[in-house]
Amino acid sequence: MLKKILIVYAHQSAGSFNAAAKDAAVKVLTSQGCKVEVSDLYAMKFKASATAEDVTGTVKDAEHFQYGEETMLAWKEGRLSADITEEHRKLSEAAVVVFQFPMYWFTVPAIMKGWMDRVLTLGFAYTSEKRYSQGIFKDKKAMLSFTTGSHESMFSANGINGDMNVTLWPLQNGILHYCGFQVLAPQIFWPPPHIPSESRCSMLEAWRTRLEGHASFCLNVEPDVTTVHWCDCSH
Numbered sequence: 001m002l003k004k005i006l007i008v009y010a011h012q013s014a015g016s017f018n019a020a021a022k023d024a025a026v027k028v029l030t031s032q033g034c035k036v037e038v039s040d041l042y043a044m045k046f047k048a049s050a051t052a053e054d055v056t057g058t059v060k061d062a063e064h065f066q067y068g069e070e071t072m073l074a075w076k077e078g079r080l081s082a083d084i085t086e087e088h089r090k091l092s093e094a095a096v097v098v099f100q101f102p103m104y105w106f107t108v109p110a111i112m113k114g115w116m117d118r119v120l121t122l123g124f125a126y127t128s129e130k131r132y133s134q135g136i137f138k139d140k141k142a143m144l145s146f147t148t149g150s151h152e153s154m155f156s157a158n159g160i161n162g163d164m165n166v167t168l169w170p171l172q173n174g175i176l177h178y179c180g181f182q183v184l185a186p187q188i189f190w191p192p193p194h195i196p197s198e199s200r201c202s203m204l205e206a207w208r209t210r211l212e213g214h215a216s217f218c219l220n221v222e223p224d225v226t227t228v229h230w231c232d233c234s235h
């Protein structure tokens with residue numbers, strides 16, 4: 001059976017480097033026989049804020065609306081808003097999820113954080129019993145693929161921004177691994193706006209090569225995660 005890949009993509013411009021990285025991934029993975037779906041969040045005008053409108057029908061406690069509990073109940077009863085339900089479908093079918101984005105303030109753009117807040121619903125994506133290595137998505141893989149405005153040296157342990165691994169901990173461990181995902185090594189495109197055109201082309205070529213090396217993404221065999229597994233979190 002062919003594997004499905006979901007690319008959650010956040011950039012406003014089709015001419016951006018992020019668009020080129022996303023397009024390269026779609027092309028390579030499709031050519032390997034994967035079924036690729038893209039959630040183009042800005043094009044979809046994806047709602048970023050987690051609000052009571054995410055639930056249809058009567059809420060349990062309108063006076064003290066609790067997003068986690070209300071959306072879990074709505075998920076169980078089929079009362080979540082259609083945009084969340086559609087992302088649940090894509091996520092359920094995907095074996096691998098790639099998040100493609102420009103780094104904003106050391107994290108994902110707000111629209112992508114909104115996807116995480118709204119789509120990783122309590123009950124559907126995690127419970128207090130099912131998290132980390134026992135998590136609901138423990139058979140799925142996830143990868144952050146992103147661009148920066150900073151050079152690599154600035155995100156080293158002695159650099160002005162500090163260690164990139166520390167920066168990525170909330171996303172990779174607190175969100176993805178919390179929901180059970182096996183987190184693959186991030187794909188980092190160091191500052192595309194501040195390097196020569198040839199270097200940008202080389203980065204895209206390296207990305208294509210890396211994806212081609214992950215043929216197991218698309219086939220029904222297990223990849224060698226030890227070579228790419230980023231976080232060794234034994235919770």
Ligand SMILES: Cc1cc2nc3c(=O)[nH]c(=O)nc-3n(C[C@H](O)[C@H](O)[C@H](O)COP(=O)(O)OP(=O)(O)OC[C@H]3O[C@@H](n4cnc5c(N)ncnc54)[C@H](O)[C@@H]3O)c2cc1C
Nearest residue numbers: 016017018020102103104105106147148149150192193200
């Ligand atoms: C709100 C905000 C917060 C930010 N916070 C941070 C932060 O915390 N840390 C940090 O490091 N940076 C930060 N930045 C900077 C941001 O991460 C970078 O500007 C962004 O990652 C650059 O990626 P891009 O896709 O937008 O590049 P673009 O500017 O779209 O592209 C860069 C260059 O690549 C070219 N290009 C496009 N397609 C191709 C192709 N196929 N082949 C070769 N070249 C191509 C483009 O023409 C352009 O010249 C922040 C920016 C904003 C707006």
